[in-house]
Amino acid sequence: MKISIRRSRRAAVAVALGSVLALTTTACGDDGSGAGGDKGEEGSGKGEIVFWDNNGGVRTDIWKEVIADFQKANPDIKVEYVGIPATDYQSKVDTAIQGGGLPDVGGVGAAMLAGFAAQEALDPLDDRFAKSSLNGKLNDDMVTSLKAAGGGDDALYSIPTSANNGVLYYRTDLFKAAGLDAPTTWDTFYEAAEKLTDVKKNEFGYTIRGGAGSIAQALDAMYGQSGITSFWDASGEKTTVNDPKNVAALEKYAALYKKVTPAADLNNDFTKMVAQWDSGTIGMLNHNLGSYQDHVKALGADKFRGIPQPTGPGGKRVQVSNPVDGLGLFKSSKNKEAAWKFIEFAASHESNSKWNESAGAIPSNTDAAKDAWISKAEPTKLAAEALNDGSTTIVQLPYYLPDWNSISKADNEPNFQKVLNGDMSAKEFLDTLAGQLNEAQTEWDSRNG
Template identity: 90%
Template sequence: MKISNRRSSAGGRRTPAAVALSAVLALTATACGDDGSGTGGDKGAEGSGTGKVVFWDNNGGVRTDIWKEIIADFEKANPDIKVEYVGIPSTDYQSKVDTALQGGGLPDVGGVGAAMLAGFAAQNALEPLDDRFAKSSLNGKLNDDLVASMKAAGGGDDKLYSIPTSANNGVLYYRTDLFKKAGLDEPTTWDKFYEAADKLTNKGKNEFGYTIRGGAGSIAQALDAMYGQSGITSFWDSGNEKTTVNDPKNVAALEKYAGLYKKVTPAADLNNDFTKMVAQWDSGTIGMLNHNLGSYQDHVKALGVDKFRGIPQPTGPGGKRVQVSNPVDGLGVFKSSKNKEAAWKFIEFAVSAAENSKWNESAGAVPANSDAAKDAWISKAEPTKLAAEALSDGSTTIVQLPYYLPDWNTISKADNEPNFQKVLNGDMSAKDFLDTMAGQLNEAQTEWKERNG
């Protein structure tokens, strides 16, 4: 069973944003499906299509304001439905859902990104949305590759459990004012990146060349730096059985990257998740930050548009850029909902062109709705525009992460984030860290293939 990079064959001219979606989010799997049975209990009910809907935001605090604006729009258009908003920080979301799965209390609708989709689907927690989507106003309006990536991430049964809302991409943000003052070139290559990180560091003045993510969410960023430097273009070997994460080239790349900690980064980075890392970069004198399109507006608010740029990840030798895929975000209906019809109405409204554009402009991400992806703000948001160009000019290869594995989110977070902190502290070697992760991934891949034929 092989993962393949799927590119849309649909005709018609596509905007750079749509091309970006096609290039970065093509994630499909050919699989033998199962009967869809799982461990979920309550099958819920359709409900009246009116009344109250409980919505859990999987990025609470960060996207609370824009969601409340969309909810207000929805309630104005649907006065017989009230939406109860519950904002949950991204770092707590999976555990919150898992706890509710065991003890009850799941919402009607919630954020369900590709990275956690397979795990929830394996527990039979989500309502299949294929029929609703086919009959809805969204049919034909969402990027085909995004929809396909969500189906592939569901664990192998080719069902659509989450409606995509947005696509993200890795970005290297850098302080143009600090680079100019130091006489440094733009960090377009990994060599220039390391040179700048060193030159911009002056610990005595609390100035650092880079901020590294050591807290929640650190693994995907570390993988991005690894594959970007090693140039390895596939997550699995040719037999699709053994992962390449512990390839010697990746080990060497991680050793170099982790070696930046405390040498050219603040010590606080060890525990920083993305919100703390972004806030630290926005308020201090740190030269570079790796994140994604989602923090662009935060930087604009803090620094203005003249003191920083957000560019595609650095290239390696020969101008080759390799990036790992960033998970698609989306919205799903929980199977236990007693008001599925109203929950679906909320999703359909939230992913409509106007609301999807509004949400993604706030987040700085690429809209899933194809009409929203044509809006003028995208060409004005430089990191989004540059990402689209880089993904369409042939210079970038995407390494697809195995979101389809039910254990992926656990392996890439709970199992290995503490170990990555040990690597940063020098208490664990990069090789031991990657060998441990490789063993877990290989076992999960074997189990998945046996289960799905």
């Protein structure tokens, strides 16, 4: 019974994320006491609230636009913006949960939601959502995804704002000059990475993510090549990350480092990786829809394309899920009414469309998803088509595990760097990762029956 329940949760999230992307084709700070001890207050609906952006620096400008619009429409409310880099966000929130100082509102995506909810730091939003102007206006599958990621109680702890998807960006000008076909398969991907590299000229075929956020990208490359379509084995108790096919795939992928990639990749997070690709002569980059606008600004739309991840043998594409992002209301807030007004405004048609157009992501607001700018964003359209044509299978990552974010980031990113440097084997790395995931799954089972 436990396995079937868990499988239902995973299946619901996987279907939801697929449907979320598919919609684009049819649409063409008051102190907290930690661990839930401070229940907060509704407040007057006026005054000041504090908002923590979970991708500060990258999305600061567009959030400041949204905040300015909100304050114009709500002159009795002032929003204090705090931009926190994505790499630091979870640890900062965790520290504030235990020691105080949580904001009123913060970015809460699926990958970190279960951990915050397990500490009882977030207010359930089901009742507010049901009574709000957003009810019936947000993509049902994004809502379902965030409910499923909450850790087991099926409550809504975050209002979805956007969805993302993995993209392989490639320089069309460099490919044309080298007489290369588009890297639509893993074979052509590796061939292009080799042919576009001339280390003496500082020209490289690919840039690999070795810094913060490297694990999800490595998993995407692993499952994409191995063709394994489930994160858990048939028993539902053991992860497939250290399956021999995944080990072989990671060995091949990690061997790209310094052979066809810059040495600086070892420490590059996504901002450094994207900036390096935009300003240099590197053939290919794996990222997501979120960097599309950066590439347009840096290169112009005629020098690159963003396509779905490469296919494996038989034309089948396998890729790992990208989490839905959203906004959460922290339980310790002393002005929840005003904080909710901000969340409601940010997810409304105009604001949600403006934010997602800037970020290049998929809007959660169904009216925003019909806006004209989406039809002009080729990577978004292609991602949706790939999911609709039956060529793509999504491997759903276990966002519902409270330990997922720490396991997939702080606990294993240094080890992945050791793999790239040749100081740890791919098998040892994946066996370690698998052991931690299996233990976390067992603990989750015991708590959720």
